Amino acid sequence: MTATEAGPGPDRATVRSRQVAALRPGYQAELADGTDRFFEPRRTDCPWCGATRLRTRLRTGDLLQHKPGRFTLDRCEDCGHVFQNPRLTGEGLEFYYRDFYDGLGEQRLSGVFGTRAEVYRGRARSVAPFTAAPDSWLDVGTGHGHFCERARELFPDTSFDGLDLSEGAELAERHGRLRRGFRGLFPDLAGQLTGQYDVLSMFHYLEHSTEPARELAAAHQVLRPGGLLLIEVPDPGSRFARLLGRWWLPWLQPQHLHLMPAANLRRRLGELGFTVVLEQHREAHDPVDLLAACWLLLDALAPPEDAPWLPGEPPGRARRALRGALFLAASPVLLLAALLDRLLAPLAGRTGLSNAYRLLARRD
Known part of the structure; x- marks a missing residue:
């Protein structure tokens, strides 16, 4: 009997139910002892500037996956940096990321990212005035490589590589969206990529990292002299963040560990040997708040x-x-x-409603 004669297979809901049932015993055993081991000791100083004047900005749960646990974001009163405190351990990060971008969540998230073609083109266009045809481009935190697929429409002669902690980069290479897909931690892989790229992008990646300063130093190492670093991150100063409280999507707990004001990031890039050549707020705004x-x-x-x-x-x-x-x-x-959201989008930059900002910096 052929597959056609056997009739259609189970629908998507049935497949998911079976996946959930198979994963349930493992998750329940993992949670039997609670979630305390997923958190580091609470910090008393700011991880960005070292100041000790901290104020609780937000307390919330996991509003997307609904995994158990309570998460706190503190704000440094000296520099404005917002960070998760106490921060997740490596074990905690693995637990809360699991089945979000891959596993149970892979198909859903892949579908969402695959429908944002114009957003990806807009990001790529911000580089065009500063480089005509980069030879090589590394997208850090590439997910399933959808940005690179669209950026290639503007830069057809550029070789696009991607790096991600999940299997998404490997999948993207197999699907032809990337020339090469690297899987792992960016600072750990930077040594083998030293001086290989003309452009490096980090779109909504830096806020996920445990140590943003190490990520930026790795970017400096991987870029050629004169290379461009393109960063887009949530803006913790957005008025939507204050108006919507815990329901503001870019808080994204427990995944977002650091949310840095634009002024902080500009200064840190300067200290590392970059010159910021472009700052965008309205263009980086995603009208979904x-x-x-x-x-x-x-x-x-x-x-x-x-x-x-x-x-x-x-x-x-x-x-x-x-x-x-x-x-x-x-x-x-x-x-x-x-x-x-759509009506307010053109005003986002002037009114402080922009939920993200974009910086383009040249390696000196």
């Missing part, structure tokens, strides 16, 4: 989706139906939020 806040709030109120780290029995048909009904009833609100 209100929509994402509404969705996160609804997701917190609705019965949760089945996940192997949640206690109790998998949700039955009634709970799944209630969740679907709640989101369906709220669809006009979500639509209005998305419309407002």
Whole structure:
């Protein structure tokens, strides 16, 4: 009997249910002793400037995966740096990243990243006035390589490589989005890549790193003299961050460990031997703040989706139906939020609503 004669395979929901069931025993055993071991001791000083005047900025849970744990962001009153305190250990980072970008979450996130073609082209265009045709480009934190695929449309003669801690970079190489896909920690791999690249990009990567200063030093090592470093990160000074509180998506706890004001990053780049040649706020803004806040709030109120780290029995048909009904009833609100995001986007730079900023720096 052929595969066609055998009939169609299980649908996506059935496949996911089976995956969740297979992962549940392992997650439950891992959580039997709680989450304390996932956190380092609490810091009393700022990891960016060393000052000791700290203030709690935010306390929240995991609003996306709903994995157990409570997370705190502190703000340095001297330099404005916002950081996770206490910070996750290596074991904690592995636990909270697992099944987000790969595993259970791989298909969903890959679909999201694959639909942002114009965003990726806009990022690539910011480099064009400063280099006509770079020979080689390394995208650090490349995910599944979708940025490189779109940037190649503007720079067809450039060789694009990508680096990521997940298997995404290897998958991107197999799919032809990258010439080479490196998997690992960037500072650990920088030695073998010394002086090989004309452009290096870090899009919403630096805030995930445990030590941003090491990442920036590695970028200096990997770039050729005169090479360009393109960084885009969330802006902790955004007015949306204050207006939306814990529902502001770029807080992204527990993944975001450091959120640095633009002035801090400019100074640090200068100390490392870079000259900032471009700073953009409106162009880096992603108009999703209100929509994402509404969705996160609804997701917190609705019965949760089945996940192997949640206690109790998998949700039955009634709970799944209630969740679907709640989101369906709220669809006009979500639509209005998305419309407002789009209407406010052109004003984001002038009004301080921009949720991100972009810096382009030349290696001296």
